[in-house]
Amino acid sequence: MSATGERLQPTLLELSRPGRGGSIVPHPPKDALDRIPSEQRRTVPPALPELNEPEVVRHYVNLSQLNHAVDTGFYPLGSCTMKWNPKLNEWAARLPGFARLHPLAPDEVAQGTLGLLWELEQMLCEISGMRAVTLQPAAGAHGELCGILMIRAYHESRGESERREVLVPDSAHGTNPATATMAGMRTVSIPSAADGGVDIAAFRAALGPRSAAIMITNPSTLGLFERRIGELLEAVHDVGALAYMDGANLNAILGRFKPGEAGFDVMHINTHKTFSTPHGGGGPGAGPVGVGEKLLPFLPAPRVLREADGTYRLEAADERPTSIGRLRSFVGSSGVLVRAYAYLRAHGAAGLREVTDDAVLAANYLKHRLAVSGAYDIPFDGACKHEFIAGASSLKKRTGVRTLDIAKRLLDHGFHAPTIYFPLTVDEAMLIEPTETESLETLDAFADALIAIAREAESDPSLVTGAPHTAPVRRLDEAGAARNPNLRWRATAGALAPCPD
Amino acid sequence: MTYGPHTAADRERMLAALGLEGVDALFSDIPASLRATPLHLDPPEPEQELARRLERLAGRNRTDLASFLGAGVYRHYAPPAVDQILLRGEWYTAYTPYQPEVSQGTLQSIYEYESLIAELVSLDVVSASHYDGAAATAEAALMACRATRRARVLVSRGVHPHYRAAIRTYFRGAGMRVDEIPLSVDGPAAGTTDLDALERLLGKQADPVAGVLVAQPDFYGLLEPMAEAARLTHAAGALFVAIVEPVSLGVLAPPGAYGADIAAGEGQPLGIAPQYGGPYLGILACSDALVRQLPGRLVGLTTDLDGRRAFVMTLQAREQHIRREKAASNLCTNQALLALAASVWLAMLGPHGLRDVAALGAARAAELEAALAAVGVPRVHRAPYLNEFAVLVPDARRIHRGLLARGVLGGLVLADAVVDDPAVSDALLVCATEVTTSDEIAAFATALAAERAA
Numbered sequence: 001m002s003a004t005g006e007r008l009q010p011t012l013l014e015l016s017r018p019g020r021g022g023s024i025v026p027h028p029p030k031d032a033l034d035r036i037p038s039e040q041r042r043t044v045p046p047a048l049p050e051l052n053e054p055e056v057v058r059h060y061v062n063l064s065q066l067n068h069a070v071d072t073g074f075y076p077l078g079s080c081t082m083k084w085n086p087k088l089n090e091w092a093a094r095l096p097g098f099a100r101l102h103p104l105a106p107d108e109v110a111q112g113t114l115g116l117l118w119e120l121e122q123m124l125c126e127i128s129g130m131r132a133v134t135l136q137p138a139a140g141a142h143g144e145l146c147g148i149l150m151i152r153a154y155h156e157s158r159g160e161s162e163r164r165e166v167l168v169p170d171s172a173h174g175t176n177p178a179t180a181t182m183a184g185m186r187t188v189s190i191p192s193a194a195d196g197g198v199d200i201a202a203f204r205a206a207l208g209p210r211s212a213a214i215m216i217t218n219p220s221t222l223g224l225f226e227r228r229i230g231e232l233l234e235a236v237h238d239v240g241a242l243a244y245m246d247g248a249n250l251n252a253i254l255g256r257f258k259p260g261e262a263g264f265d266v267m268h269i270n271t272h273k274t275f276s277t278p279h280g281g282g283g284p285g286a287g288p289v290g291v292g293e294k295l296l297p298f299l300p301a302p303r304v305l306r307e308a309d310g311t312y313r314l315e316a317a318d319e320r321p322t323s324i325g326r327l328r329s330f331v332g333s334s335g336v337l338v339r340a341y342a343y344l345r346a347h348g349a350a351g352l353r354e355v356t357d358d359a360v361l362a363a364n365y366l367k368h369r370l371a372v373s374g375a376y377d378i379p380f381d382g383a384c385k386h387e388f389i390a391g392a393s394s395l396k397k398r399t400g401v402r403t404l405d406i407a408k409r410l411l412d413h414g415f416h417a418p419t420i421y422f423p424l425t426v427d428e429a430m431l432i433e434p435t436e437t438e439s440l441e442t443l444d445a446f447a448d449a450l451i452a453i454a455r456e457a458e459s460d461p462s463l464v465t466g467a468p469h470t471a472p473v474r475r476l477d478e479a480g481a482a483r484n485p486n487l488r489w490r491a492t493a494g495a496l497a498p499c500p501d
Numbered sequence: 502m503t504y505g506p507h508t509a510a511d512r513e514r515m516l517a518a519l520g521l522e523g524v525d526a527l528f529s530d531i532p533a534s535l536r537a538t539p540l541h542l543d544p545p546e547p548e549q550e551l552a553r554r555l556e557r558l559a560g561r562n563r564t565d566l567a568s569f570l571g572a573g574v575y576r577h578y579a580p581p582a583v584d585q586i587l588l589r590g591e592w593y594t595a596y597t598p599y600q601p602e603v604s605q606g607t608l609q610s611i612y613e614y615e616s617l618i619a620e621l622v623s624l625d626v627v628s629a630s631h632y633d634g635a636a637a638t639a640e641a642a643l644m645a646c647r648a649t650r651r652a653r654v655l656v657s658r659g660v661h662p663h664y665r666a667a668i669r670t671y672f673r674g675a676g677m678r679v680d681e682i683p684l685s686v687d688g689p690a691a692g693t694t695d696l697d698a699l700e701r702l703l704g705k706q707a708d709p710v711a712g713v714l715v716a717q718p719d720f721y722g723l724l725e726p727m728a729e730a731a732r733l734t735h736a737a738g739a740l741f742v743a744i745v746e747p748v749s750l751g752v753l754a755p756p757g758a759y760g761a762d763i764a765a766g767e768g769q770p771l772g773i774a775p776q777y778g779g780p781y782l783g784i785l786a787c788s789d790a791l792v793r794q795l796p797g798r799l800v801g802l803t804t805d806l807d808g809r810r811a812f813v814m815t816l817q818a819r820e821q822h823i824r825r826e827k828a829a830s831n832l833c834t835n836q837a838l839l840a841l842a843a844s845v846w847l848a849m850l851g852p853h854g855l856r857d858v859a860a861l862g863a864a865r866a867a868e869l870e871a872a873l874a875a876v877g878v879p880r881v882h883r884a885p886y887l888n889e890f891a892v893l894v895p896d897a898r899r900i901h902r903g904l905l906a907r908g909v910l911g912g913l914v915l916a917d918a919v920v921d922d923p924a925v926s927d928a929l930l931v932c933a934t935e936v937t938t939s940d941e942i943a944a945f946a947t948a949l950a951a952e953r954a955a
Contacts, residue, residue: 008605008809008810008811009609011609011612011613011616012613012616012617012844012848013613013616020851021849021850021851021853021854022851022853022854024578024580024849024850024854025578025850025854025857025858025861025935026857026861026935027857027861028857028860028861028863028864029864031864032860032861032863032864032867033752033860033863035863035867035885035886036724036752036753036863036885036887037724037885039728039754040724040753040754040885041752041753041754042750042751042752042753042754042755042758043754043758045751045852045853045856046617046620046621046623046750046751046755046852046855047620047852048617048620048621048847048848048850048851048852048855049617049847049848049851050851050852050853051848051849051851053580053582053849056582056845056848056849057582057585057586059848060586060589060592060610060841060845061586061589063605063606063609063610064586064589064591064592064606065591065606066603066604066605066606066609067591067592067595067603067604067605067606067607068595068600068603068604069590069591069592069593069594069595070590070594070595071590071591071594072590072591075596077596077599080596082594082596083504084504085590085593085594086503086504088548088551088552090588090593091552092552092555092559093776094584094774095555095556095559096559096564097556097558097559097560097561097562097564098558098559098562098776098777099774099775099776100564100576100774100775100776101562101564101775101776101777102568102570102574102576102775102777102910103574103775103777103778103779104570104572104573104574104913104918105562105563105570105777105910106901106902106905106910108905109562109563109564109566109905109910110562110563110777111561111562112557112558112559112560112561112562113558113562113777115558115561116558123542126540126541126542127540127542129537129538138632138633138636138779138780138834138836139632139833139834139835140833140834141821141831141832141833141834142632142636144831145671145674145831148674149670149673149674152674173821173822173833174820174821174822174823174824174825174828174833175821175822175831175833177821177825177826178821178824178825178826178828178830178831179831180826181826181827181828181831182671182674182675182830182831183674183675184674184675184676187825187826224530225528225530225531227530227532229532229535230532230534230535253531253537254540255537255539255540256528256531256536256537257531257535257536257537258537258538261535261537261538262535270834272834276504278593278594278838279593279594279595279596279597279834280592280593280595280836280837280838280839280841281592281593281595281596281597281598281604281607281610281611281837281838281841282596282597282598282607282611282629282630282798282834282835282836282837282838283630283780283834283835283836283837283838283839284632284779284780284834284835284836284837284838284839285834286780287834300670316917317662317666317917317918317920318920324670324673325666325667325669325670325673326635326663326666326667326669326670327636327667327670327671328632328633328635328636328663328667328779329573329633329634329635329661329663329664329667329767329778329781330574330633330663330777330778330779331777331778332778332779333632333778333779333780333781334776334777334778334779335774335776335777335779335780336779336780338555342551342555344542345543345545345546345551345554346503346504346545346546346548346551347503347545348542348543348544348545348546349539349540349541349542349544350544350545351503351545352540352542353540354505355505357524357527358505358507358512360524360527360528361507361512361515361516361524361527362507362515364515364519364527365515365518365519368518368519369518382530383526383527383528383529383530385527407600408600408602411600411602411603416596416600416603417599417600419599422822436505436507437504437505437506438506439506439507439511440506440507440511440514440515468602468603471602471603472602472603472605473601473602473605473805473809473811474602474805474806474807474809475602475805475806476601476602476803476804476805476806476811476813477803477804477805477806478803478813478815480803480804481801481802481803481813481815482801482815482816482817482818485792485799485801485815485816486801486802486803487612487615487625487626487627487792487799487800487801487802487815488612488615488616488619488625488626488627489612489613489616
């Protein structure tokens, strides 16, 4: 067996041969750099690979085939909403009028994109029940930072800068407490009650004159709608704090629940979840943030404005002194937002309601199939929203097979694994989110696979604990990777693991 | 429904399994008083009509102009191979590589990205990507504070105004201080970071500096005295952060060569379309000594159970999903697909191609300088530049608007972007790259002359 295995690929740097490549741009005149002082010039060229188009393209096509993706199969990664990414949207974002537009182009030559962004803001306001939306944040976590910084600015504007505590349920995404820290706030963790909701008594006890905000994901990362949300919001506002909604799970409530109407003061929306902009192997995303009346003055700059004559413009740098400022360069990730806009236009109100209804129906169906099989623990009864928890705690006690093993065995069945060991509040958790774009046949096949794996765990546990068996690689030495980090290619690494050719 | 596969019969079957009459029962947990009012949105649009609407909107943007606008975002030639690879669903419809056994493509591509950028900046470690140049720069500044346990950074006024604004926003949150280093006003170094001022700012013993941030080239396109700034910074026990434009590193000394501890920058020039602000690519790199302070994902090389070489996300103890409120950053979603674009672009160009792109841009810019000087429009500054520079244009806003009508996007009206530098109150910032043609340059000079005479 070669060092990299049959389906694995050498790195670009191993493929490189001195003298390959070239002729993509014209040669510059010989004196092109004469004006540059010699001490400012690069003396050693960067050791980039030297390759021609066929090697580069084959390298990346072969590498791509080592990936599981929505385009290749089911991806039930809980809380990530791996739904279908419409091809029209990829085409649209690449239209030269959108793709070639410089972000500092004058407003008068950018009316198409500005109008699109403005319309998108209006649609997101309608969906979220918020008063206004900023499209600037580059991802959900960036939106969280935006929201918490606005909350901080709000309290400071009222002379209440001692409000520095953010209440975060223990089932929350790690980004929530990490965001609070970045915004100079202290996280107060709130335990979950037995039914998976927020422990109201603990929550009330934690609220006080130092409370700045609560951050709630609703539905929660357990896939449960917070039934006491009205009571929670009232208690938050009674003590003068604000309510932040993490919109990671918005796919479960489109047209059913508008956070702004219910009393949330601010929320972020992950366009790369709910509105189907592709995840790209980790990014890009976009994290628009909606606000109610109280936070309106603090929105980041620049906003997209519509003039009385129907033209659009970007707010000037110093136009709104109450703004928290900029979180990044330019107006936002417009290329992502074009895709979200196309998705919303394709669906309209009826389509969006159907998205949510089908996503929730699919999750409940899948949950039901696993529940009646008895193969896994289903810790929370009753209807779930778009995702649900199944646990392998009992299975592990009987067979020694863990959730991690089940996840790896699913890969052999051609499925991506669910989110595992999250939320942290459930033992041996699997968070399963089927989304609305998977067929009933796929849902059944996935349930069958999970049930079959539980049977294998009883009859032949080593088959499961040794999985995956058919993936390009077997389980990896993660501890070794962290102990002796090799984070870039160097010639010495080549000696340790030689190129297969 | 638009993209969902369910037939009425499918839904019936699922509801029947659940013993339900309709889907509404699944939403009974939403309190009646808090249920949504009806959604008011336009009706669903059939794909053909939507495609036409999108073409119409895109057509309302003017991208046919001869453009000399850069200011942090640059046009470069991208071989079609780059986008054709990006359009493969195996790349763009995958998620963060949480299951490495079925994500080796993404993981290896990130490792290669880390390797290529490390070569380019000549530093040891590169994060898997940040949102954009501004966010990466803000993270670099925070990183310097964590590493030195100090709470004040100095940022040159030569750093892009958007980046400076982002640092201010991030630092207000973190409760840390940002002071700006002025630019030299007169003489051959005008428009570059004032080193005497830097030395004075570093000298305040009571208020030690964590890091110094200087951009190369600076916002006006000028070459900064990076080696000297780094030396002064290190003498004060602070870290030196270089904010770089990656294509320029094909010909300019890399951060590692002048002792920078951290490099940050905007990766857009590496084959990524301008697309009105993003998605772009935040580059963040550092020396080995700082790796545990580096925010964002890292991919490392390892082996599988059979000893095969493989790649995996590593050193995750820095990250939010493990460390929660003690994490180095809240970063989760990053710009992996754009890192892929940059890698493919660099692989297509290679070291000589990259040098040619940077050098040809410099040659075109020199041609532009000469053409503008010939119609009486001189540079504002005297310091050397690579491919972007400011020119003195009285009544710049009016002239710029007039140029648009003549089919020319005449760079950036500096007074609109920089409010704190009187030297550029009557100036345009213009750039050229390898895609700028002699015809465009001639058209610009002619239009400028005509507009000034008008």
